[in-house]
Amino acid sequence: xxxxxxxQAVSDYGPVQLLDVDExxxxxxxxxxxxxxxxxxxxxxxxxxxxxxxxxxxxxxxWGRPVKxxxxxxxxxxxxxxxxxxxxxxxxxxxxxxxxxxxxxxxQHSTLELAGISPTPGVMTDERGNLVEFxxxxxxxxxxxxxxxxxxxxxxSSSSEYILSAGQAKAAAVLGSVSLAIQIGTIxxxxxxxxxxxxxxxLPAERLVTGKVVDVERRTxxxxxxxxxxxxxxxxxxxxxxxLEIQNENLVALEDGQVLASxxxxxxxxxxDSAHAxxxxxxxxxxxxxxxxxxxxxIWRTPAGLGLAGPRAFGYDFDYLPVEARADARA
Amino acid sequence: xxxxxxxxxxxxGGTNTDAVIMDRQDRLLAKAKVAGTEDVTGGxxxxxxxxxxxxxxxxxxxxxVMLGTTHATNAILERRKLGRVALVRIGSPATHAVRPLFxxxxxxxxALSAGEVIIGGGIEFDGRELAPFDPEALARFLGEVSSRADxxxxxxxxxxxxxxxxxxxxxxxxxxxGDIHISLSHQIGSVGLxxxxxxxxxxxxxxxxxxxxxxxxxQALQRHGLKATTFFAQNDGTxxxxxYALQYPVLTIGSGPAxxxxxxxxxxxxxxxxxxxxxxxxxxxxxxxxxFPRESSQGVEIGGVxxxxxxxxxxxxxxxxxxxxxHEGDRLRLGPESVGYRITGEALVFGGKTLTLSxxxxxxARASFGSHRVPPRLxxxxxxxxxxxxxxxxxxxxxxxxxxSDCPLIVVGGGSVLLPDRVPGIxxxxxxxxxxxxxAIGATxxxxxxxxxxxxxxxxxxxxxxxxKVCEExxxxxxxxxxxxxxxxxxxxxxxxxxxxxTPAVRLRVKAVGALEA
Numbered sequence: 001x002x003x004x005x006x007x008q009a010v011s012d013y014g015p016v017q018l019l020d021v022d023e024x025x026x027x028x029x030x031x032x033x034x035x036x037x038x039x040x041x042x043x044x045x046x047x048x049x050x051x052x053x054x055x056x057x058x059x060x061x062x063w064g065r066p067v068k069x070x071x072x073x074x075x076x077x078x079x080x081x082x083x084x085x086x087x088x089x090x091x092x093x094x095x096x097x098x099x100x101x102x103x104x105x106x107x108q109h110s111t112l113e114l115a116g117i118s119p120t121p122g123v124m125t126d127e128r129g130n131l132v133e134f135x136x137x138x139x140x141x142x143x144x145x146x147x148x149x150x151x152x153x154x155x156x157s158s159s160s161e162y163i164l165s166a167g168q169a170k171a172a173a174v175l176g177s178v179s180l181a182i183q184i185g186t187i188x189x190x191x192x193x194x195x196x197x198x199x200x201x202x203l204p205a206e207r208l209v210t211g212k213v214v215d216v217e218r219r220t221x222x223x224x225x226x227x228x229x230x231x232x233x234x235x236x237x238x239x240x241x242x243x244l245e246i247q248n249e250n251l252v253a254l255e256d257g258q259v260l261a262s263x264x265x266x267x268x269x270x271x272x273d274s275a276h277a278x279x280x281x282x283x284x285x286x287x288x289x290x291x292x293x294x295x296x297x298x299i300w301r302t303p304a305g306l307g308l309a310g311p312r313a314f315g316y317d318f319d320y321l322p323v324e325a326r327a328d329a330r331a
Numbered sequence: 332x333x334x335x336x337x338x339x340x341x342x343x344g345g346t347n348t349d350a351v352i353m354d355r356q357d358r359l360l361a362k363a364k365v366a367g368t369e370d371v372t373g374g375x376x377x378x379x380x381x382x383x384x385x386x387x388x389x390x391x392x393x394x395x396v397m398l399g400t401t402h403a404t405n406a407i408l409e410r411r412k413l414g415r416v417a418l419v420r421i422g423s424p425a426t427h428a429v430r431p432l433f434x435x436x437x438x439x440x441x442a443l444s445a446g447e448v449i450i451g452g453g454i455e456f457d458g459r460e461l462a463p464f465d466p467e468a469l470a471r472f473l474g475e476v477s478s479r480a481d482x483x484x485x486x487x488x489x490x491x492x493x494x495x496x497x498x499x500x501x502x503x504x505x506x507x508x509g510d511i512h513i514s515l516s517h518q519i520g521s522v523g524l525x526x527x528x529x530x531x532x533x534x535x536x537x538x539x540x541x542x543x544x545x546x547x548x549x550q551a552l553q554r555h556g557l558k559a560t561t562f563f564a565q566n567d568g569t570x571x572x573x574x575y576a577l578q579y580p581v582l583t584i585g586s587g588p589a590x591x592x593x594x595x596x597x598x599x600x601x602x603x604x605x606x607x608x609x610x611x612x613x614x615x616x617x618x619x620x621x622x623f624p625r626e627s628s629q630g631v632e633i634g635g636v637x638x639x640x641x642x643x644x645x646x647x648x649x650x651x652x653x654x655x656x657x658h659e660g661d662r663l664r665l666g667p668e669s670v671g672y673r674i675t676g677e678a679l680v681f682g683g684k685t686l687t688l689s690x691x692x693x694x695x696a697r698a699s700f701g702s703h704r705v706p707p708r709l710x711x712x713x714x715x716x717x718x719x720x721x722x723x724x725x726x727x728x729x730x731x732x733x734x735x736s737d738c739p740l741i742v743v744g745g746g747s748v749l750l751p752d753r754v755p756g757i758x759x760x761x762x763x764x765x766x767x768x769x770x771a772i773g774a775t776x777x778x779x780x781x782x783x784x785x786x787x788x789x790x791x792x793x794x795x796x797x798x799x800k801v802c803e804e805x806x807x808x809x810x811x812x813x814x815x816x817x818x819x820x821x822x823x824x825x826x827x828x829x830x831x832x833x834t835p836a837v838r839l840r841v842k843a844v845g846a847l848e849a
């Protein structure tokens with residue numbers, strides 16, 4: 001859906017310029033932005049397309065200076081594309097960076113939070129023109145209030161928070177993530193001989209298992225889909241059973257009680273043939289998949305990063321080890 | 332009074348019309364294959380006449396007629412006979428970020444659209460109103476398109492949660508345009524506005540084609556004194572009653588492949604294989620899993636348009652026995668148009684002037700039929716055409732496979748001869764007896780189904796109550812489609828919780844299947 005919106009915006013208004021953060025002046029204001037809400041709502045209630053303009057106007061009133069560029073709040077999923085949808089009609093550039101370097105379930109799961117950048121004032125709007133301004137004490141409070149407002153709006157909203165300068169972004173954001181996403185898309189789309197293998201080599205990633213989805217279990221608690229998926233190995237991996245623990249994203253990959261990979265590293269389920277990523281809500285019995293794990297942005301591996309998004313932050317009782325270190329230990 | 336123990340299966344393809352008679356023990360008593368004629372009636376009529384003339388078949392013993400037709404699919408693939416559709420989306424101020432028909436192939440959009448509008452209104456996921464419904468905007472739009480619209484398609488944000496804005500739109504269309512066909516998205520597709528809207532637009536465009544086919548069937552049955560009940564095959568390999576099919580012709584898309592997949596399984600005794608059905612105009616590749624067509628887990632593309640039906644997981648390519656081979660200078664191009672049923676007049680091997688893939692197959696010694704030879708000067712072209720045809724089919728086969736390991740392939744359909752004896756990734760190729768009527772046989776094996784796909788709030792009532800209500804709706808849908816009320820069972824329940832919401836909501840997909848009403 002994000003892709004369709006971006007394509008329509010670009011076909012209506014022309015292409016959007018992608019900028020390195022260095023191409024901006026250090027004081028230039030950047031607005032990280034994205035959609036908040038349920039995927040099932042976003043495939044029904046598509047945005048109006050002008051939400052970004054409304055967010056920008058209010059931010060400029062608050063800061064008293066112009067927003068010079070938009071930036072993705074989260075490169076994973078359709079939020080990687082929302083800045084393009086909004087930047088096209090505004091004629092603004094988009095910064096080659098984001099605030100996570102992956103997808104995470106909550107707003108405060110942000111490298112900008114780790115850098116001590118204030119999440120507020122943040123603004124949120126809907127397709128009708130309602131606008132909420134948040135002045136909260138912390139990222140967690142922002143998450144709570146923004147989630148409640150999103151439900152009131154009908155399950156989806158558009159928001160911008162952790163407003164920052166280009167100088168701050170250079171130090172705190174995950175740089176180059178838009179280029180990386182384009183590179184991954186190019187590998188997957190170019191129909192290479194073995195796109196999964198090419199991806200594993202280029203990222204680089206650890207191939208955790210190649211097999212078939214044999215069980216998917218999901219339940220909703222506190223607004224999140226939690227559950228697990230079981231992948232049984234095929235071919236060279238026959239006899240292996242890998243279990244993925246899910247809270248909207250894949251949090252942990254386990255084999256016989258042993259951790260293969262965990263947050264904040266990325267665990268991605270790929271279609272074994274096409275290397276297209278399969279989102280957790282699309283996992284189904286019988287799919288032929290390859291599960292890969294790869295490194296998160298370095299800042300997530302710091303004590304502060306692990307405190308916010310390490311295994312213990314998601315309720316697991318084990319210490320984080322980088323996915324490549326776990327693979328080396330097994331080898 | 333004779334026993335009512337026979338079923339007549341008819342498959343109307345773009346090229347041929349096939350008919351079979353099956354008895355209660357699923358034995359094939361008669362089969363016929365007739366080249367289509369300009370009017371659909373002719374082909375159906377002749378095919379029925381031929382099977383009824385077979386020894387041991389009495390018209391009075393036929394209890395059911397099951398009709399599978401690729402008319403709808405071919406109309407979309409070839410952009411022919413499509414009605415002009417006025418497309419109304421209810422959802423403004425939301426949804427402008429992706430307008431109706433955005434991303435459609437330009438030629439299909441031009442063939443189908445009488446105009447598009449997004450008007451105020453829509454529903455939220457929890458049933459609240461997204462925005463007030465705007466009847467004036469709708470009336471204005473209808474006034475602008477009334478002279479060129481053959482049908483109206485209405486979609487609305489979250490109509491699977493509440494249909495009230497779509498129903499209001501229906502009233503206004505009735506008032507403004509009278510007896511025009513109206514397709515409402517909540518009756519056609521599931522959650523996912525764009526895919527549901529696309530399917531609804533295609534449905535509205537196909538109503539004329541469906542009327543033509545149903546009229547033809549009525550006339551043919553009357554002429555042969557058949558009092559049997561008529562059913563249409565639909566996309567999941569089950570059946571629906573005639574009136575229902577007239578209202579939802581888009582559901583017949585995919586029925587041909589679903590039937591041929593089931594028929595191919597029946598004919599070979601295999602329960603797991605890749606099935607390739609090569610017709611006169613197009614080829615479908617699907618997968619037989621446990622005796623049934625594998626369903627796509629995600630939306631399927633029809634003629635380049637994304638929809639969200641649960642359909643046989645298929646890859647369709649415009650390759651068939653009648654596909655025209657074009658040559659412009661050194662460039663070779665296959666189709667997409669086909670001489671269709673006119674193959675016996677237009678193909679070179681029948682003395683015609685058009686080089687078709689059937690001609691090419693004969694020139695390459697894969698088949699031998701017809702009355703004339705393909706001129707030797709066209710040999711190079713024929714070989715080039717078959718090479719290209721092999722590549723297209725091999726790629727289509729590869730795309731439906733779920734693993735890299737080799738698997739068996741069943742090839743059926745009148746154009747089977749196009750397929751070479753070796754295909755990459757295929758362990759063995761089965762070419763069963765009666766391969767040419769697998770579709771028609773598959774149609775006679777089917778049962779009747781109903782489906783409901785809803786978003787439900789679990790806050791108010793208990794989960795069990797909600798589920799029971801949705802299951803009852805699915806049962807009623809199956810009965811409406813022609814199932815015998817006592818026989819309907821719920822065969823599939825899928826619950827998908829909605830993420831990132833603090834009030835619990837769940838998407839429920841339920842399928843009910845029953846036996847044909849005797």
